[in-house]
Amino acid sequence: MPARSTRHVTILEVAREARASKTSVSRYFGDERERLSRELQGRIASAAKRLGYRPNQMARSLKGGHSRLIGMLVADIRNPFSVAVMHGVEQACRASGYSLLACNTDNDPAQESAHLSVLASYRVEGLVINATGSPHGALQAVIDRGTPLVLLDREVDRVDADVVGLDNPRAIDMALEHLAERGYRELLYITEPPEEASSRQRRMARFQTRLDDFGLTGESLCLPLTGGTGIPHDAIAAFLNRPGAAPKALLCANGKITLAVTRTLQALGVRLGETGLMGIDELDWCELVAPGITTLAQPTEAIGRAAVECLMQRRETQRHPSPPRHIHYQPVLIPRGSTQR
Amino acid sequence: MPARSTRHVTILEVAREARASKTSVSRYFGDERERLSRELQGRIASAAKRLGYRPNQMARSLKGGHSRLIGMLVADIRNPFSVAVMHGVEQACRASGYSLLACNTDNDPAQESAHLSVLASYRVEGLVINATGSPHGALQAVIDRGTPLVLLDREVDRVDADVVGLDNPRAIDMALEHLAERGYRELLYITEPPEEASSRQRRMARFQTRLDDFGLTGESLCLPLTGGTGIPHDAIAAFLNRPGAAPKALLCANGKITLAVTRTLQALGVRLGETGLMGIDELDWCELVAPGITTLAQPTEAIGRAAVECLMQRRETQRHPSPPRHIHYQPVLIPRGSTQR
């Protein structure tokens, strides 16, 4: 049992209790135990334990400039994809002795700026950012200040930082290949507003570009899901009811779209498979909605870990800055009944 | 544009630039602007802006003891319920000027202790804890140290802290009432290991106690979902195949169980509705799995906000500690086809 139960124990109290100097105690809890005699180590260890001592990170940070904190900005914490990546980030941080200060921006640039400012005030040593769309200068300011920064999934104009995410062109190619192979000919690509995220732009552009190569025709539909406003059933119904015998399929740009579209298709009484349905992002329930929804899974944990690795690398080589790295992961195709005619 | 792009600006530099003292600048950024002349305020404001000054929270915390940090321990960050609560917690924290240091324990007591210790080292001013099962003394130690603490969903033996969560007995009563009303007679209650969480115990105990009152029979099944090991289809199949004409229904103790059980039922080719299915926790996909899965939704955001309110209240009345509060929220029944015979 610790002797004193209220308030925090300081290094000085431990030093007194162990009949040693603050310096020695500091060395013990820093990485310099080997410099202390066995005996002194023992005294300090037991004194610290007796008193229940934990070094004050705030003081450490103030003196040494090492907050041991990594900041993360998540655009939408209720998106399972974001959470999965965040899980990877947190694991990796902890493995490197860092704690994660994660903030949710709800896709709101104002919250993004506010959080960025808070994170700076805690002197985070690195930032992992799943940015909202708006290209404000706060990000570049962070970099200029010398804080390593990694962009997740979304690049930001005129911010030269490392970027980690999905290989978007490849993902689209895989989707088109799969749909063509399964015999679908007319596609509808459904996305959230592309302005808001570079990954959305990449995917949509690639979709338009490569249709021909796979002998497909197609068009895009933009769904602003933000407000609680319903999904425009009409646009989707119009596509499905268009005359012609060519098999039709829907391609959803991300998990949120897949959810909204699946709801719509059920409301419209569409039979999956006959009408193809495929989505980027794997979700818990995709195998449950009969006959199963085909997806392209992102390696979320790997993405999270890679982001932290970039950070750590920059931290070590801060003197010799290297050009921004772009790391793109391959998706994994999970074929299910929704693309089986 | 800030003049100096590298490193952080200190209060001293602002003071010089504004031809003022550190004290005045400190007052400006503290809550004492009114004590400064209009003119000095102006000089400081513009100097700070010019230099891009942000107060160093670490230094502030060291001096005043106010880290403006709230810590949160989440047992399973990939559980949508936990994330939804966390969202509420974060909103509430921000509204009160606090930042949230959220840690995921993956239901591992060792990680829980480790994180607790880290959070303490950052001198968090309050803790919101969704505890793992193990009743280790670290929690009580936190309280003794004077840090306000709120338990989420799960109580912990011999830790007298505020508790916020679902009204578990009421939830079970609502489920039983609904199932009885819909004509089901034989129930199987499926839960994760109750030892790990008080809420699981409460629910299961209530289930056993109240069956009779609703004219039902039933039993419980414990599913350890932790390992990647599959779900015991056999136990569920055995229940369903038991002879007798009494309509059967499954009641799932939480969202994770609902997911696992739904998978199992699909594998077994069970028709939902004919066999009843109901779960505690509302999930995105419950309306999508035909004919829709009936759930009891928890008011997650409210729970998160209430937790932070408890914290703030304790912080204000720290001199006069009051007995622990227990706040229990009513669930909301969302009836769907899975309980429609």
Place this chain on the structure above:
DNA sequence: TTGTAAGCGTTATCAA
């Protein structure tokens, strides 16, 4: 191997 002393950037106490 151990200790002394000078800060890190801020706020609180006192005085002007």
Place this chain on the structure above:
DNA sequence: TTGATAACGCTTACAA
């Protein structure tokens, strides 16, 4: 209304 100055708890030269 303003400003020196001494902490806060820790790390890090520099001495011994």
